Amino acid sequence: MTPAGRPAGDLISPAENTWCPGCGNFSIEHMMKSAIAELSEEERIPIENFVLLGGIGCHGKLVDYLNVNSFYGIHGRSVPAATGIRLANPDLKVICHVGDGDIYAEGLDHLLFAAKRNSDITVIVHDNRVYGLTTGQYTPTSPAGFRGRSTPGGITEHPLNPLEVMLAAGATHIARGYTRKVQHLKGLFKEAIMHRGFSFVDVLQICATYFNLTDYYNEHAYEMKEDEVDTGRFESALGKIREWDYDREAPIPLGTFYSVGKPIYEEEFRALTADRSDRRALVRNVIEEWR
Amino acid sequence: MTEYSVLIGGKAGEGINTAGLSIAGLFSRLGYRTYMYFDYPSLIRGGHNFAIIRASEKAIGAHRTPVDVLLAFDQNSIENHRESIHGGTTVVHDASQVMRGEGYGLPLDAIVKEEKAPPITKNSAMLGALARVAGIGPDVLEDVLRESVPAKHLEANLRVARRGYDAVEGVFTVEPLDGPALPVLTGNEVTGLGLVHGGLDSYVAYPMTPTSNLLHFLAERAEDLSLRVIHPENEISVIMMALGLAYAGERAAVGTAGGGFCLMTEGLSLAGMSEIPVTIVVGQRPGPSTGIPTYTAQTDLHFVLNAGQGEFPRFVVAPGDLAETYSWSATALALSWKYQVPSIILTDKTLAEGACSFDLGAVTMHPDREPELWGGTGEYRRYARIKSGVSPLAFPGRAGTIVKANSYAHDEAGFTTEAAGEVTALQEKMLRKGESLKEELSTYPTVRTYGARDAGRTIVCWGSEKWACIEAAEEFDARVVQPLVLAPFPARAWKEAMIGAGNVVCVENNATGQLARLLRQQGFDPGRSVLKYDGRPFAVDELAARLKEVFA
Ligand SMILES: Cc1ncc(C[n+]2csc(CCOP(=O)(O)OP(=O)(O)O)c2C)c(N)n1
Numbered sequence: 001m002t003p004a005g006r007p008a009g010d011l012i013s014p015a016e017n018t019w020c021p022g023c024g025n026f027s028i029e030h031m032m033k034s035a036i037a038e039l040s041e042e043e044r045i046p047i048e049n050f051v052l053l054g055g056i057g058c059h060g061k062l063v064d065y066l067n068v069n070s071f072y073g074i075h076g077r078s079v080p081a082a083t084g085i086r087l088a089n090p091d092l093k094v095i096c097h098v099g100d101g102d103i104y105a106e107g108l109d110h111l112l113f114a115a116k117r118n119s120d121i122t123v124i125v126h127d128n129r130v131y132g133l134t135t136g137q138y139t140p141t142s143p144a145g146f147r148g149r150s151t152p153g154g155i156t157e158h159p160l161n162p163l164e165v166m167l168a169a170g171a172t173h174i175a176r177g178y179t180r181k182v183q184h185l186k187g188l189f190k191e192a193i194m195h196r197g198f199s200f201v202d203v204l205q206i207c208a209t210y211f212n213l214t215d216y217y218n219e220h221a222y223e224m225k226e227d228e229v230d231t232g233r234f235e236s237a238l239g240k241i242r243e244w245d246y247d248r249e250a251p252i253p254l255g256t257f258y259s260v261g262k263p264i265y266e267e268e269f270r271a272l273t274a275d276r277s278d279r280r281a282l283v284r285n286v287i288e289e290w291r
Numbered sequence: 292m293t294e295y296s297v298l299i300g301g302k303a304g305e306g307i308n309t310a311g312l313s314i315a316g317l318f319s320r321l322g323y324r325t326y327m328y329f330d331y332p333s334l335i336r337g338g339h340n341f342a343i344i345r346a347s348e349k350a351i352g353a354h355r356t357p358v359d360v361l362l363a364f365d366q367n368s369i370e371n372h373r374e375s376i377h378g379g380t381t382v383v384h385d386a387s388q389v390m391r392g393e394g395y396g397l398p399l400d401a402i403v404k405e406e407k408a409p410p411i412t413k414n415s416a417m418l419g420a421l422a423r424v425a426g427i428g429p430d431v432l433e434d435v436l437r438e439s440v441p442a443k444h445l446e447a448n449l450r451v452a453r454r455g456y457d458a459v460e461g462v463f464t465v466e467p468l469d470g471p472a473l474p475v476l477t478g479n480e481v482t483g484l485g486l487v488h489g490g491l492d493s494y495v496a497y498p499m500t501p502t503s504n505l506l507h508f509l510a511e512r513a514e515d516l517s518l519r520v521i522h523p524e525n526e527i528s529v530i531m532m533a534l535g536l537a538y539a540g541e542r543a544a545v546g547t548a549g550g551g552f553c554l555m556t557e558g559l560s561l562a563g564m565s566e567i568p569v570t571i572v573v574g575q576r577p578g579p580s581t582g583i584p585t586y587t588a589q590t591d592l593h594f595v596l597n598a599g600q601g602e603f604p605r606f607v608v609a610p611g612d613l614a615e616t617y618s619w620s621a622t623a624l625a626l627s628w629k630y631q632v633p634s635i636i637l638t639d640k641t642l643a644e645g646a647c648s649f650d651l652g653a654v655t656m657h658p659d660r661e662p663e664l665w666g667g668t669g670e671y672r673r674y675a676r677i678k679s680g681v682s683p684l685a686f687p688g689r690a691g692t693i694v695k696a697n698s699y700a701h702d703e704a705g706f707t708t709e710a711a712g713e714v715t716a717l718q719e720k721m722l723r724k725g726e727s728l729k730e731e732l733s734t735y736p737t738v739r740t741y742g743a744r745d746a747g748r749t750i751v752c753w754g755s756e757k758w759a760c761i762e763a764a765e766e767f768d769a770r771v772v773q774p775l776v777l778a779p780f781p782a783r784a785w786k787e788a789m790i791g792a793g794n795v796v797c798v799e800n801n802a803t804g805q806l807a808r809l810l811r812q813q814g815f816d817p818g819r820s821v822l823k824y825d826g827r828p829f830a831v832d833e834l835a836a837r838l839k840e841v842f843a
């Protein structure tokens with residue numbers, strides 16, 4: 001039971017689930033549910049203090065499927081909304097569920113800036129490396145040569161390595177998970193949610209219908225050991241992040257690459273808004289000064 | 292009526308705006324009502340900037356072309372304003388810059404050198420000269436400088452001002468009035484103050500003329516007003532952050548101009564569908580696209596009325612002066628919360644960056660309105676379909692409650708749905724909210740009228756053109772009718788205001804007659820249009836001349 005009196009199972013909402021059978025989004029949903037339930041119990045965080053945001057795409061449906069506060073936003077724009085929510089209420093744990101098309105194509109500027117300012121939010125990318133809901137076009141992390149419905153001849157561009165981009169932008173917590181390694185994934189979620197500052201988890205998510213990379217990931221992905229990367233050092237993290245570039249065939253490290261503390265953006269405003277007793281008197285004072 | 296007009300002109304970077312405000316302060320100190328129009332191209336140095344400051348014993352809100360005193364820092368400031376100079380105009384110029392000068396020439400370069408003062412103090416020399424020409428005592432001059440100049444530069448400014456004062460002679464005498472010395476504020480400043488009066492918690496904006504100064508003003512005063520002021524990466528983030536703030540229970544407003552509002556339209560639709568309140572200040576300037584960035588227009592009316600995809604209610608108000616800006620900014624914020632709709636405050640460069648005497652004591656505020664909050668019994672449904680269409684609000688973090696906001700079509704609890712019945716009910720609920728808002732507005736002064744009902748001639752106008760129209764109307768004994776609220780359109784109040792209107796003229800700062808088009812859509816006859824679309828507002832005399840042709 002959670003402090004709010006609800007077992008984890010109750011966090012599943014009555015909304016009908018419409019993901020394809022075998023979709024990696026199921027793992028993300030269930031591990032998010034468990035992460036929230038366990039954090040609620042272990043860290044005494046009331047369930048009502050979690051807020052989930054969704055972008056637009058298959059991934060976004062997750063916010064409907066959990067009985068948790070949610071803001072089902074628009075394509076690529078959940079990150080600035082999350083910052084607004086965290087600004088308004090520091091007790092809230094604000095978690096964005098975004099797609100790779102959603103956030104690396106439409107929403108990249110917001111992602112970079114949230115990392116740059118160390119906004120105290122968590123971004124979980126459902127990185128299936130394809131546009132699911134619009135039926136199979138390439139995304140910024142599709143590998144070169146990928147044949148999507150808008151690029152039947154195969155794309156000639158190379159993918160972004162989003163972890164490298166996030167490290168450069170100033171993210172203070174960077175991790176990668178895989179939807180077939182669910183316990184590991186849950187641990188990454190809990191760690192990211194509890195991180196004070198901007199946390200980012202790129203989840204290699206199986207799209208069963210348009211880009212099923214199960215065999216490829218099963219063969220290449222591995223969980224990093226404790227001492228494989230020094231998560232407090234930029235260069236160490238960068239080296240490990242570059243081991244696989246989403247394009248060439250290479251071992252794919254999973255786990256936390258980087259995690260450091262920095263001042264939190266939202267907290268810089270605290271002093272300004274401390275006293276809001278009589279705003280109208282404040283307005284009158286300001287006008288008086290002009291006389 | 293006693294009134295005075297002063298024009299001060301020079302190059303960008305010479306502090307013409309600040310000097311203009313000091314001149315307004317000089318008259319204000321003597322109990323006059325003042326208005327300042329500031330004209331500047333979009334460049335940082337060079338070009339030609341000028342301000343026209345008008346002072347009167349009664350309330351004003353527009354400029355006139357002829358001036359009593361012209362203060363010229365360069366040749367352009369004389370040549371470009373030949374039409375403002377008449378027999379009674381006193382010209383004071385900087386003799387170090389103006390070759391073919393007339394009136395008094397002040398050797399400003401020599402003065403600042405001799406006084407060991409920085410070049411920007413030349414403005415004080417002009418101010419000093421103006422004071423002497425207008426028979427304003429040195430004590431008043433000093434007082435104004437003391438208030439407007441930072442302490443460490445004060446002595447130098449006072450010395451230079453005195454040199455200007457001594458270099459000319461008295462020409463006329465501005466008699467002090469026994470009115471109060473009112474503060475001179477810009478429309479941007481008053482918009483900000485009105486929003487805070489209405490309960491603003493955060494202001495979020497990306498810089499864009501003519502509302503950048505609203506961002507600057509609130510940022511500068513954030514601590515004094517207990518306000519959070521945020522400048523994020525672009526306008527898309529601006530409106531999304533505001534929606535995040537509001538979803539979590541804080542009142543937020545954003546500010547921009549047409550170009551930035553283009554980017555905000557996806558957030559606007561999201562606000563409509565998710566029913567999250569947001570207040571948007573749109574300062575109009577000529578478009579399309581970058582247009583003429585630092586000039587004025589009334590060209591975005593139909594854009595703000597129609598922006599965003601889909602069908603949802605919104606509130607749009609276009610204040611015409613500072614008093615209306617103050618009360619309606621507070622009201623726009625309150626109504627956006629009460630009805631959970633986007634509110635748009637439509638201003639323009641003339642109003643936003645123009646300055647005017649502001650009498651807070653004389654502003655009639657509308658009654659306070661609070662949003663309906665959820666009482667806490669039963670299961671919370673964010674989009675409960677009650678009769679008014681307005682579902683009670685709750686915010687995340689409240690024990691035992693989950694709050695699901697949704698951009699998708701949704702059921703009462705906030706879960707996504709595409710079922711035909713649900714979709715119909717949702718759309719009807721949203722429209723009912725608009726009807727409730729319209730009903731509430733029937734008790735507000737949504738349409739204002741000036742002049743006698745039996746005039747037989749009516750000038751229709753909106754926004755910042757209001758005062759030019761009121762003054763021009765006096766010359767024709769015409770009536771003025773001004774809609775303040777443009778959505779939901781106050782059709783009943785409009786009909787009532789236009790009874791016996793007679794010969795109707797619709798005055799606007801655009802090329803196609805946007806208010807006229809709206810009136811026609813609503814089934815009203817807008818009469819004949821008098822339009823100006825060169826990026827400048829009507830001067831009172833200029834408008835009167837145009838009206839003469841129509842009313843003849
Ligand atoms: C502004 C805008 N452009 C396009 C779309 C159409 N659209 C819906 S989902 C989507 C792509 C989603 O891809 P991704 O983020 O990878 O999510 P997935 O469906 O794979 O989870 C697009 C382009 C939209 N909803 N809004």
Ligand code: SF4
Binds near residue numbers: 208210
């Ligand atoms: S299209 Fe792909 S991502 Fe979308 S539900 Fe199906 S399997 Fe999942």
